[in-house]
Amino acid sequence: MIWGIDLLILLLVVICAIATITIKDLLSATIIFGVYSFLMCLLWAEMGAVDVAFTEATVGAGVSTILFIGTILHTSRRSKD
């Protein structure tokens, strides 16, 4: 554990989390959420929990981003009602 890298990654994680919930476009929010997942993966791996980091990289950054994008492509820009 190196506290400098920890602090840097945690700062980036907080920035990504705030950007995910404040941004209006759904596709951009999904991509930034993928970046958030990957930064969390880096954080787990740096803290020594490689198993959790593996899960985060495959599920969080890999499959769930694709599932979000596939769902967003079926939505329309504005709601009909």
Add this chain to the structure above:
Amino acid sequence: MKILQERIKHTKFGESLIIETAIRIMVPFIQLFGLYVIVHGHYSPGGGFQGGVILGASFILIGLGYDFKTSLSRMQEKTNIILGNLGALLYTGVAILCALMGGLFLDYSALDKLIPMGPIEWRSFGIFLVEVGVGLAVMSIMVSLFWDLCSGGDLDEGL
């Protein structure tokens, strides 16, 4: 190059030759890595869940780069359901077999009475069996999640 282009045009796959060739090269290695992660789950980071997700991601990659029909022809829906149920059955089957042989639920050393291999050896091998089951089930669930979400549930036209 010309022959390859003719062949791709003839098979009526997706649009880009570069993406398709890249996916065609990448998918076997991704599947090999997924099998490696499942098999080495009890020595190193990884295991049934992560390996299953990687195996499912290889089929998701085919569905993304090629047509939706190609993804369905590589991994049929019925095969997918059978594999998923087989994985869940393997997990619960091994666990219940342990209980039937006189041990606790998921106590693999009880399987020593079935095939005499030594209780310590059975603990290692039992975890391997359970992880193969988990990997099959997770792969099936990931692929069918992608199919259902990206085709709107009717499985005829994808992204």
